[in-house]
Amino acid sequence: MFEHTSRHNNNDETVLPIPSNNETSYFDESWTEDDLKQIIRKMNLKVTPQRILILQTLHEGRVHITAQELYEKVQKINSDVGFATVYRFLKGMAESRVVTELRMGSMPTRYELTPKKHHDHMTCTACGKIVEFQNKNIEDHQEKVAKQYGFKLTHHVLELYGICTSCQMKK
Amino acid sequence: MFEHTSRHNNNDETVLPIPSNNETSYFDESWTEDDLKQIIRKMNLKVTPQRILILQTLHEGRVHITAQELYEKVQKINSDVGFATVYRFLKGMAESRVVTELRMGSMPTRYELTPKKHHDHMTCTACGKIVEFQNKNIEDHQEKVAKQYGFKLTHHVLELYGICTSCQMKK
DNA sequence: TTCTAATTGAAAATGATTATCATTACTAGT
DNA sequence: ACTAGTAATGATAATCATTTTCAATTAGAA
Numbered sequence: 001m002f003e004h005t006s007r008h009n010n011n012d013e014t015v016l017p018i019p020s021n022n023e024t025s026y027f028d029e030s031w032t033e034d035d036l037k038q039i040i041r042k043m044n045l046k047v048t049p050q051r052i053l054i055l056q057t058l059h060e061g062r063v064h065i066t067a068q069e070l071y072e073k074v075q076k077i078n079s080d081v082g083f084a085t086v087y088r089f090l091k092g093m094a095e096s097r098v099v100t101e102l103r104m105g106s107m108p109t110r111y112e113l114t115p116k117k118h119h120d121h122m123t124c125t126a127c128g129k130i131v132e133f134q135n136k137n138i139e140d141h142q143e144k145v146a147k148q149y150g151f152k153l154t155h156h157v158l159e160l161y162g163i164c165t166s167c168q169m170k171k
Numbered sequence: 172m173f174e175h176t177s178r179h180n181n182n183d184e185t186v187l188p189i190p191s192n193n194e195t196s197y198f199d200e201s202w203t204e205d206d207l208k209q210i211i212r213k214m215n216l217k218v219t220p221q222r223i224l225i226l227q228t229l230h231e232g233r234v235h236i237t238a239q240e241l242y243e244k245v246q247k248i249n250s251d252v253g254f255a256t257v258y259r260f261l262k263g264m265a266e267s268r269v270v271t272e273l274r275m276g277s278m279p280t281r282y283e284l285t286p287k288k289h290h291d292h293m294t295c296t297a298c299g300k301i302v303e304f305q306n307k308n309i310e311d312h313q314e315k316v317a318k319q320y321g322f323k324l325t326h327h328v329l330e331l332y333g334i335c336t337s338c339q340m341k342k
Numbered sequence: 343t344t345c346t347a348a349t350t351g352a353a354a355a356t357g358a359t360t361a362t363c364a365t366t367a368c369t370a371g372t
Numbered sequence: 373a374c375t376a377g378t379a380a381t382g383a384t385a386a387t388c389a390t391t392t393t394c395a396a397t398t399a400g401a402a
Contacts, residue, residue: 005380046399077190084350085231087390091352106359108389109287122322131214138316141308142331150336151293159328165321217368217379238359253382258359277390279358348399355392366381372374 012139031059043096050081054089064102064110064130104130122160126167202230214267221252225260235273235281268326295335302335 001092031039036138037047045051057074058065065073069081090111093099102110104123120138122131138158146153202210207226208218216222228245229236236244238261242254261282264270273281289310290303309329317324 030234030236046398048349050350066389075231078349081188084352084391085350093389101292103277106280122320124316124322125325131322133315133316135312137312138309138368141306141312145304145306145309146293146331146333149304150339151295151302151331153331153333154296155332157328157330157332160322160324161315161326161328162317162322162324168321168323219368219380221381251382255360255383256381259380262360343402345402346400348397350397351395353393356390358389359387361386362384364382366379368379369375370376371376 031056038041039098043092043098045092049078050085051079051089053081054086055093058099058111060114063112065112066108066110068108070111103163104128114120120160122162124164124167125161126163126170129164202227210269212271214263216263220249221256222247222260224252225257226264229270229282229284234282234283237279237281239279241282271287291329291331293331293333295338296332297334297338297341300335 007165033052036059039055040047040051052071053074056075058070061070061073067083067087070090071081071086074081074086090099094101094110094111096112099111100114102112102121104110105125106123107128118139119132119134121130122133142156143153204223206245207223207230210226211218211222225241225245228248229241232241232244233329238254238258241261242257243253243339245252245257261270265272265282268285269283270282273283275281291309293302294300313327314324
């Protein structure tokens with residue numbers, strides 16, 4: 001399939017319907033249990049074994065993951081974690097901007113630990129593949145538009161949709 | 172949460188997530204029955220009274236409408252139209268790009284007749300005001316990114332979020 | 343340790359969307 | 373205009389992700 005070791009690599013791709021498990025985290029550093037606890041406390045939430053496990057699994061696992069996938073992964077490690085807890089925690093983390101929700105088309109919501117460096121997504125509507133990209137020119141022009149209307153930008157959502165190379169050839 | 176504080180209806184601008192009902196169509200021209208039929212035929216769909224009614228109601232009604240709202244509106248005119256038909260037809264029209272799906276946050280999908288001149292949205296996170304804008308430079312750079320990864324773009328979603336002038340002055 | 347509110351898991355509920363299927367009705371070809 | 377063939381329809385059930393409920397458990401402050 002394809003290699004992906006870091007999000008700094010321009011070639012990193014994510015395949016959605018049949019997720020490739022060789023994706024690694026955006027974050028090279030490993031998190032100690034204390035790191036995990038601190039992150040949870042910063043959200044004004046209590047530290048529980050479930051939350052530690054969920055956050056750890058999220059950090060170590062694939063970049064774009066659904067709540068369901070994360071639940072199944074966590075289940076294998078500790079079957080005492082219910083999916084309601086996974087959903088609840090993910091939602092809480094999204095509110096605290098610790099994770100970012102990705103709603104691509106009508107596919108189930110995917111989550112990623114909010115990356116330090118901003119990037120946008122381009123999705124293949126045929127196979128669900130996601131390509132991440134950064135483009136300073138686009139960002140610059142967005143700022144120009146904002147200035148033109150007197151807005152002070154806080155964030156943005158840019159999602160490109162199209163057909164990837166291999167799907168173009170298939171049909 | 173933003174969901175509960177963004178419903179200020181400033182003026183005649185679009186306000187989310189519960190848009191004002193005095194919104195008018197993008198399209199000034201009225202469509203004759205023949206116009207409607209032609210549009211449907213162009214989608215390779217058969218002309219039926221239901222589809223004519225749905226399309227007509229969509230054209231005459233508010234800009235951003237949910238499938239449910241459209242169904243209820245159509246029901247009042249002809250109760251022989253089922254909501255499955257409304258959903259199916261909207262989905263078909265979305266596929267043919269006759270309408271555009273708008274997924275704002277986690278609210279139900281809203282539909283708009285695809286405007287001839289493409290535009291994107293810039294939303295004030297304080298008051299919910301929406302500004303529509305066009306920027307060819309951004310579009311061009313999007314194409315460049317797509318080309319770079321071998322994608323053939325079909326569409327995109329660009330939403331800018333920030334604070335508008337008046338909200339900046341308020342504090 | 344004790345207390346209390348936060349958290350949990352299982353299950354049920356919700357809400358939007360999609361599929362099923364018997365019936366109806368467009369429309370191309372005669 | 374007539375028919376055959378197939379697309380479209382509406383009522384209903386099914387699906388799917390997500391949210392809520394609630395009784396039992398647990399974290400963490402006092």
